[in-house]
Each structure stands twice: as C-alpha cells, then as structure tokens.
Amino acid sequence: WLHHQKPENYPSFVENPRLVNAVYLADNLVRREKIGFSGYQHICDIYAEGKKLGISKEKIDKIASSIMDRMAPFSDLIGLGEKEEEVDLSRDALIDANRELGRTNAQLWQRQRQFEVRSACFDAMDRFTRALGAGDSLAAVCGEAAEAVRQMTNAAQAVAFALLKKTRCIQTAAVEVDKDAPQCALLDMSSNAATDEFQDLIDLPMVRGIGPAPHATLPIWWHCFERGDCDEWFMLPILHREELVGGIIVAGAGDSVRKLAGARKECEGLSRAIGLAVVNARDRLEAERMNEELLDLNRRLHEAQTELVRTKSISIVAAMAAGAAHELNNPLAVIAGRAQMLRGASQDPKESETLATVYEQARRASQIVQELMEFAKPAPGKPTKSKLATVLQKTCQHWQQASSLGDGQIQFTLVDPRATVYADPQHIETILSAVVANGIEAMRPETARLHINSPSSMSDEMVRIIVEDNGCGMTPDVLDHALDPFFSHRPAGRGRGLGLSKAYRLAEISGGRLWIESTPKKGTIVTIELPQAAPKS
Numbered sequence: 001w002l003h004h005q006k007p008e009n010y011p012s013f014v015e016n017p018r019l020v021n022a023v024y025l026a027d028n029l030v031r032r033e034k035i036g037f038s039g040y041q042h043i044c045d046i047y048a049e050g051k052k053l054g055i056s057k058e059k060i061d062k063i064a065s066s067i068m069d070r071m072a073p074f075s076d077l078i079g080l081g082e083k084e085e086e087v088d089l090s091r092d093a094l095i096d097a098n099r100e101l102g103r104t105n106a107q108l109w110q111r112q113r114q115f116e117v118r119s120a121c122f123d124a125m126d127r128f129t130r131a132l133g134a135g136d137s138l139a140a141v142c143g144e145a146a147e148a149v150r151q152m153t154n155a156a157q158a159v160a161f162a163l164l165k166k167t168r169c170i171q172t173a174a175v176e177v178d179k180d181a182p183q184c185a186l187l188d189m190s191s192n193a194a195t196d197e198f199q200d201l202i203d204l205p206m207v208r209g210i211g212p213a214p215h216a217t218l219p220i221w222w223h224c225f226e227r228g229d230c231d232e233w234f235m236l237p238i239l240h241r242e243e244l245v246g247g248i249i250v251a252g253a254g255d256s257v258r259k260l261a262g263a264r265k266e267c268e269g270l271s272r273a274i275g276l277a278v279v280n281a282r283d284r285l286e287a288e289r290m291n292e293e294l295l296d297l298n299r300r301l302h303e304a305q306t307e308l309v310r311t312k313s314i315s316i317v318a319a320m321a322a323g324a325a326h327e328l329n330n331p332l333a334v335i336a337g338r339a340q341m342l343r344g345a346s347q348d349p350k351e352s353e354t355l356a357t358v359y360e361q362a363r364r365a366s367q368i369v370q371e372l373m374e375f376a377k378p379a380p381g382k383p384t385k386s387k388l389a390t391v392l393q394k395t396c397q398h399w400q401q402a403s404s405l406g407d408g409q410i411q412f413t414l415v416d417p418r419a420t421v422y423a424d425p426q427h428i429e430t431i432l433s434a435v436v437a438n439g440i441e442a443m444r445p446e447t448a449r450l451h452i453n454s455p456s457s458m459s460d461e462m463v464r465i466i467v468e469d470n471g472c473g474m475t476p477d478v479l480d481h482a483l484d485p486f487f488s489h490r491p492a493g494r495g496r497g498l499g500l501s502k503a504y505r506l507a508e509i510s511g512g513r514l515w516i517e518s519t520p521k522k523g524t525i526v527t528i529e530l531p532q533a534a535p536k537s
Helices: 017-032 046-052 057-077 084-131 138-153 192-202 215-224 254-260 264-345 349-376 388-402 425-442 476-481 499-509
Strands: 157-164 169-176 183-188 233-240 243-251 384-387 410-414 420-423 450-454 462-469 513-519 523-531
Touching: 017 046, 017 057, 046 057, 084 138, 084 254, 084 264, 138 157, 138 169, 138 183, 138 233, 138 243, 138 254, 138 264, 157 192, 157 215, 157 264, 169 215, 183 215, 192 215, 215 233, 215 243, 233 264, 243 264, 264 349, 384 388, 384 425, 388 410, 388 420, 388 425, 388 450, 388 462, 420 425, 420 523, 425 450, 425 462, 425 499, 425 523, 499 513, 499 523
Parallel strands: 410 450
Antiparallel strands: 157 169, 157 243, 169 183, 233 243, 384 420, 450 462, 462 523, 513 523
C-alpha cells in the first residue's frame, strides 16, 4: 500500500522499509519499460533509488533487459501473443483496469494525507491536555499550547498569546525547539500609545483553522523574537464559543501548514480545546486579581478608619489643650512673677532657695503649656524649597554632636542628591529631630546604628525620608498608640509623649504624612513623606 510513496515519506511504524523500497523501485522500473499502466505517471530516478538499496546501475540495466523475456510466459498464459484481436482486447481491458487502479490509488493517497493531518491534530490535542495540570497559571497554559502547535507544524519557534480585556493586557509565552522552558511575559496595553494596537487585536475577524497570521499580531511575535529573515507567519486562533481569546503564531512552517489547511474541523477542535483551558486560567487570574483588590480596599478602609479616629482624637485633644493652656498661662505667669519678686526682697537664704524652686517649676509648667499650645495650634509655617541633602546632613551633624553616639553610628544615604523638599524648614527640623531622638532613645549606645536614607528622585512628586534604627522596637500595643499625644512608653519623667505626635501633625500640615513600622527586639522604621515642590494652583 506504500509502493507509490517515496521512501523518505514512509510512516515510522513500517517494520521493513527496505522491502517496501524494493517494491517501490520495481514498480517504477516496469512502468519505465511500458509494462502496465496504473494511472500513476511519475517515475522516480531509478538509479538513485537503486543506489539506496546497494544495487548498481549495471545490475539495474541487466534486470531491465531481462524483464520482457521473463514476461513472455505470462503473456502466453493469458493469450496475449495468439491473435491480434485477443491481444487488443486484453490490452484494452488491462488499460481500463490500470486506470481504475490509478483512481483508487489516488483516492487512497488523499485519504492517507487526511489521516496524517488528522493524526497530527489529535496528537497535538493529546499532548496539550496531558501537559495541563490542575490550577495551571495562564502563562503555563499558553506555554503548553505554543509547544503543542509548534510540534504539530514542525516549526522552530512559536508564540501563544491570550487577550485580557478587563485589564487590557496580553499574556504571551514563546517556545523554541532548543529550549526547555517557555519565555512568558505580561504586556500592559493600557497606555494611550498601545490602545489602538490592543483594539486591533480584539477586532480580529473570527477565523476557523490555521492560516496566515494577521498583521496586527506580528508586534507580539517581534516582542518575543528578533525579526530575523522570516517573512511568512501563520496563526491558529484560540476560540471559546464565538469569541477570539488569543492565538498561536508560528514562523517558517509553510509546507506543514498547507497540509493542515484541509483539516479545518480538526484544527478548530484543537483551537477550542486550547480556548477552554485559556478561559478557565484567565477567569482564575481575574478572580485572584479581584480578591487582591478587595483585600487592598479592606486594608485601605481600615487604615482610613483608623486615621479618621486618630485625627478626630488629636483634634479633640488639641482643642482641650488649647483651652487648658489659655486658662493656665495667666496663673503661672502670676506665680512666676511673684516668686521672683519675693526672692529679690528676701534676706533668708533658705527662703530664697525655696522661692527659686517655685519660680523654676512655674517656668517649667509654662513651657509645658507653651508646648501644648504649639501642638494644639501649630504655626502654619512658611514653606520653601530646600535641598534634601543639606537638610539631612544638617540633622546628622546636629545629632552626632548632641548624642553620645560615635562616628559612623549615624549615617544618611541619598539616591538622588538633586532631590528637594518643599516645607517650612523649622517644621522639617522639628519632625526629623523628634524621629531621630526617639530612635536614639530606643538604642543601646554601644551597638546603636541609625540610618537616614531617601530613595526619592527628582521625578517624584513626594520625597520620602526613611529613619531606621536597630533599637528595642515596639510591641503591637505600643505601636498602635505611638502617634497618640501624651502617650509615652518611657519611664516616668523621661518625656511628655508629644514628640512623635507633633511630628505626625506637622507632616500633615506640610502636605505629607508619617507612619511607623516596628518589630520588637529588631528596631523601628519611620517613614516621612513631604512634597518635593509647591502644589499647582
């Protein structure tokens, strides 16, 4: 059944291809000698095929010259040599029979080609479905689809892509014959520049079966592979119901694709099997994305509620502090003034010392009241643009001198030395001083490391300053109240608990924000964000 096939086209399961090759050579030899006619007119290179079997040209010529003598007994047996009428009749019958055999062989050949094409499609579908795993990602599904079609078309390279219409993205997976793992990428097409390209892909016509790749899909190929010398691309669309959800592009597989052109139903079946897997993976991805968005919204809502409560609490405390300060200032001024007058008139040293203590404590109480007033109604400030490097260097130098820390224990780092900060210089100094003082207080001097850095660049709208220490850190309950006014976790008498809360309030007034992250026994990170330029009017 293969004696009209070239030896290189024999299926892999043929057990004795050498025997089939000998029949193929014999068939061509008798047709060259005009013996019989099967309707199949092509005659191979007799000598080249004989060489494959180890038969020399001389041997073939000797066989050919003896054929007619060996045919004579069979001709006599069926009466071909007896009478002219009988010979003509037999010859016509043989010609008709050979023509019918030729038509039958042509039909069998066509059916064989169809069988091979269908087998290739079914093999690709089987390879794809076997490679899939439960819960595979969209990138993994695209990679398996690209590899299945690449092998089906005998192409060296293939790219599968899936359209994510909700997020305006394209998931791609590129495979090559000499590489084990696919190269996957998620292309963001949401920018204005890419809007038209993405819309062209969505508007591609519904095509069933494999065919020339639409021009709109070629940028996807060029994103995955270099342009090279190829000028012919083909695409198998990925279909789900009546929707085009993606495609698989191959290059340089023209002969294989043309064989597949007649198997439209089989190719469409493969396309829809891949489409079902792609849609399932895409829906899982969309569900995960929506779940992440929901979690993020819940987190932001919780933070907003916490921030609202904190802001409201600070406003209430500020109002109370302002009222109390107003009521306390006058009595404290009277007490301090009278104590100073009495001290000046007193002749008793012990009494003078007592009056000095009264005066000092009244003055200290007045200072506390002043701090309460500044917290309750801070000055609006006069924002100016300052170089961030100058601000941080000044802060480091001040605390290097004011603290007991040695050289190198306080450091600062800038990503972009050109970065600026737009705020009142006094407010910036107060914010940084409160944060740095809190960090130094939390560390042991012998192991202290305080790092101030800014990852911001000139292109950012907000400048970010990060102060990190390796101190004792904060427990969750302390961290929850660290920014509350009058809260202090230090021993009694070590502070009034207004440092971080005042810094937080000044950061808000300056158009920025401040937040704290801390781990017990590991340290604390305070992040400050301030505008880099004046707001646009």
